Amino acid sequence: MSSRVGRWLGDPLLLLSLTAGLLAFVVQSGELGTADTMHRLQTTHWLWTSEPQVFPNEYPGFGLHGRGGRLYSWYGIGQSLLMLPADLLGTWAAHWAIFSGYGDDPAVRSIVVSYITNIVINVLTALIAFRLLRQLRFGVRESMAGVLALMFCTTHLHYTQNMMENNSIMLLTLTGFSFQYEWLRTGSQRALFLGSCALGLNLLTRLTTGLDLIAGGILVLLVLWFEGAPGRGWWRRLIAYSQVAAPVYIFFFLIDRAYQFYRFESFTNTYVALFAEQQRLQDPSLPANFPWSTPFHVGFLGALVQPEKSIFLFDPLLVLAIVLLVLLWKVLTPEVRAFGLTSLLLLLGYISFYARYTYWSGDFAWGDRYVSTAVELVALIAVPLLMRYRERFGVTIWRAGWGVVAVSLIIQLASLAFWVPLEIYQMETLGHPTFVIALRFKNILAFALGKMDAWGLNNEAMTQDAWDYVHITTWNFLPLLLWRVGAAPGWVVKTALAVWLAAITALAAVLLRLQSILRTVAEG
Numbered sequence: 240m241s242s243r244v245g246r247w248l249g250d251p252l253l254l255l256s257l258t259a260g261l262l263a264f265v266v267q268s269g270e271l272g273t274a275d276t277m278h279r280l281q282t283t284h285w286l287w288t289s290e291p292q293v294f295p296n297e298y299p300g301f302g303l304h305g306r307g308g309r310l311y312s313w314y315g316i317g318q319s320l321l322m323l324p325a326d327l328l329g330t331w332a333a334h335w336a337i338f339s340g341y342g343d344d345p346a347v348r349s350i351v352v353s354y355i356t357n358i359v360i361n362v363l364t365a366l367i368a369f370r371l372l373r374q375l376r377f378g379v380r381e382s383m384a385g386v387l388a389l390m391f392c393t394t395h396l397h398y399t400q401n402m403m404e405n406n407s408i409m410l411l412t413l414t415g416f417s418f419q420y421e422w423l424r425t426g427s428q429r430a431l432f433l434g435s436c437a438l439g440l441n442l443l444t445r446l447t448t449g450l451d452l453i454a455g456g457i458l459v460l461l462v463l464w465f466e467g468a469p470g471r472g473w474w475r476r477l478i479a480y481s482q483v484a485a486p487v488y489i490f491f492f493l494i495d496r497a498y499q500f501y502r503f504e505s506f507t508n509t510y511v512a513l514f515a516e517q518q519r520l521q522d523p524s525l526p527a528n529f530p531w532s533t534p535f536h537v538g539f540l541g542a543l544v545q546p547e548k549s550i551f552l553f554d555p556l557l558v559l560a561i562v563l564l565v566l567l568w569k570v571l572t573p574e575v576r577a578f579g580l581t582s583l584l585l586l587l588g589y590i591s592f593y594a595r596y597t598y599w600s601g602d603f604a605w606g607d608r609y610v611s612t613a614v615e616l617v618a619l620i621a622v623p624l625l626m627r628y629r630e631r632f633g634v635t636i637w638r639a640g641w642g643v644v645a646v647s648l649i650i651q652l653a654s655l656a657f658w659v660p661l662e663i664y665q666m667e668t669l670g671h672p673t674f675v676i677a678l679r680f681k682n683i684l685a686f687a688l689g690k691m692d693a694w695g696l697n698n699e700a701m702t703q704d705a706w707d708y709v710h711i712t713t714w715n716f717l718p719l720l721l722w723r724v725g726a727a728p729g730w731v732v733k734t735a736l737a738v739w740l741a742a743i744t745a746l747a748a749v750l751l752r753l754q755s756i757l758r759t760v761a762e763g
Contacts, residue, residue, distance in 0.1 A: 251383060252369070254753040259365035261746040262390060263358040263399050265739060266655050269345030269717040270710070271353055272401030273603055273659070274301070275314070279404075280352060282312045282319040283326045299521055303503070303513050311502040313510035315495060317444030318404045325355040345720060353402055361399050364410045365390060371417040372623055374424075375574050380757045381623040388622040392647035393554050393615045397605045397654040400715065404444050409612045411437045412451045419455050419484075420574075423462060423476070428483055435484040439491035446495065446509060447592060447609075452488055454585040456480065458577055465573035530597040538594030542607050545600075546674040547666075550586075553606030553676070554614045555650065559643045560621035566636075567628055579620060586613035603663055605654050653679050657686075661711040664700040686712070 248254070271277050278293070278301055285292045293302035293310035302310040329351030365386050372382035389395055398405040418434030421427060438455050441448035459480060463473055496506045503513055511530060519525050526532045542550055551558050564571070564579045571579070589610040593599045601608035625632075625640045632640070653676070661682060662675050669678075685694045691712070702708045713723040718736040721727045727735075 248752060249756060251379065251753065251756055252366070254749055254756065255365050255369060255383060255386060256362050257749045258387070258746065258753060259361045259390060260358050261742055261749060262396075263361035264354065265716075265742045265746060266396070266400040267350075267354050267357060267717055268400060268658070268715045268720055269350040269353060270658070270720075271349050272398075273403060276318070276402050276404075277349075278312055279314055279318045280322055280326065280349070282314070282316065283322045284330075286319065286323060287327070299517075303510065303517055305503040305513075306501065313514055315442075315444050315446065316498050317440065317442075318407060320443070321407055322352055322356055325352040328355065345717065345724075350717065357399055357402055357406070360406050360410055361390065364395070364406065364413065367410065367413045367417055368619060371413055371420070372619070374417060374420055375578055375620070375623075376572055377620075377623040377627060381626045383753070383757055384626055385619055385621075385623040388556060388644060388647075389615060389619050392556055392644055392651055393618050394606050394611045394651065394654070395615050396651040397659075398608075398611070400655050401605070401659060403604070403608060405608055405612050408441055408444060408448060408451070409615060411441045412448070412454075412612065412616070415441075415451065415455050416458055416578075419459060419480075420462070422480075423459050431480065431483045432487065435487035436491075439487050442488070442491045442495050443498075447589070450585060450588045450592065452484075453588075454581050456484070457584060458581040461577035461580055462574055465576050531595045532597050533595050533599055535594045538596065538599035539590055541600065542590045542594070542610060546672045548600045548607045548675075550607055550610060550614050552674075553650065554611070554618055555643050555647045556618035556621045557614050559625070559640055560617045560619075563621060563624040563628075563640075567624060567631070570628070570631070575620065575624075579617070582613065582616040582619075586610060586617055589613045603660055605659050650676055653683060655715060656683050657713075658711045658715050660707065661701075664707075664711065665696060665698060667700045668698045686714075 271280060278297075281290070281294075282292050284290050291310065292312045295310065298310055301312075303313050305311040326348070329348035332351050333347040368386045368389055369382050372385050373379070377385065390399075395406060395409065415434045415438035418430045418437065420434075422431035422434065434455065438448075438452045441451055459476070460473075463476065499508070499510075500506050503510075515525075515529050519529065541548060544551075546552065560579075561583075564583075568576065593609045596609075599607075599609070621640075622644060625637070625644075629637060656679070662673070662678050665678065665682075666673050681694070682691075682696060685691045685696050691697050701711060709723060710720070713720050716739065718732060718739045721732045721735055
């Protein structure tokens with residue numbers, strides 16, 4: 240038995256999976272993170288119960304009138320389907336006798352859903368990201384480091400705690416890229432089918448992930464281009480690609496359209512058009528082009544330089560990745576060139592698409608959530624490139640690179656400290672522009688020292704909803720939130736705290752073990 244455990248603890252992939260799972264466990268607050276995810280969970284509940292997608296009291300703040308005058312959610316069904324198994328289990332657990340006297344937030348159902356879903360997504364993302372980096376011919380240690388940087392040092396960590404659709408989209412896009420790349424190397428139609436299904440599934444969450452589908456094809460094209468494949472060979476590969484991928488994409492697009500027709504009796508429109516129409520009925524002063532009323536340059540430059548949403552501030556690894564791609568371009572392998580350029584084009588596509596959107600910044604979110612998955616794709620290769628080409632750098636670049644990694648880690652850890660609306664409420668009195676990341680560190684220090692009032696960080700907007708005030712002025716981790724709310728029995732809070740501290744200890748131990756194992760792993 241001990242020898243078997245020893246073999247398990249000597250397996251880097253198992254240790255990576257444990258790291259991803261434990262990380263997702265310790266960062267949970269038990270809340271779903273945003274109202275968007277709560278609405279999607281209600282759609283999940285609608286799938287198997289008699290409850291409606293949208294309750295009447297939520298309108299007009301949320302929901303659109305559709306078939307039969309009923310209210311429907313405007314989101315795609317992808318994330319709702321993802322949460323279905325956990326919702327079944329969470330609803331069942333909420334009826335256990337042990338929870339009969341507990342009815343406050345975070346609810347038992349949301350705790351179960353957030354923990355199970357986020358842990359599964361994080362583990363699968365770690366494994367598929369490692370697979371893709373190895374396919375790009377990075378070594379084992381380089382690939383492991385790249386995955387750890389993705390999980391700890393990018394906004395992926397924040398969205399592991401706050402369950403928007405970002406990380407599920409990231410998982411499916413990485414899976415699509417990996418299996419379509421496998422097809423390119425092996426000719427396996429099964430791999431191409433699986434990769435196309437992963438990318439196609441994204442359409443059920445957000446139709447704009449059609450850009451990810453395009454990016455999958457661009458990745459294939461660019462690999463062929465950089466490897467100098469003959470022209471006739473290109474056409475044969477592209478025809479073979481299209482024969483498998485196109486029907487899969489059409490299938491998932493038709494599922495999305497069927498769901499749209501079921502709710503709103505139209506195959507051709509999207510919720511954005513219906514939302515605009517119903518919003519203009521409520522507020523005739525809205526511009527005719529709402530919700531595409533932002534000047535292009537405002538949304539485009541805002542994603543790059545606005546201190547409240549800049550992708551370079553919230554994901555500094557993006558800067559490192561771009562710098563390394565530029566410095567190393569001539570010596571990079573064709574597949575790394577192709578991946579780097581594809582991910583940058585995907586990022587540019589998302590920024591451009593959302594630039595005119597009224598809510599281009601993603602509204603209540605840490606950073607610009609609409610483009611964060613594309614940012615993370617670029618950032619994925621930053622640390623592997625830094626490690627692989629160390630000998631080409633001087634000491635200054637090498638140290639600066641790891642300095643960026645350290646800064647990125649600190650920023651992402653800070654993103655977990657409080658519920659994300661905190662700074663958004665504060666900006667109602669602090670004004671714009673506000674350097675949100677600096678404000679977050681100020682909030683952490685002020686809260687730790689009990690100086691929130693003295694430093695002018697509390698305002699009326701924060702207190703308008705009693706639950707919101709409790710949530711945004713509490714360290715955003717489940718045991719501490721349960722303690723602050725005071726609704727759970729004392730023994731539950733103590734048990735949750737003990738388990739949480741044990742999980743943090745286990746995470747540290749696994750990371751140390753992984754580091755030790757990787758020191759002895761031969762690069763290949």
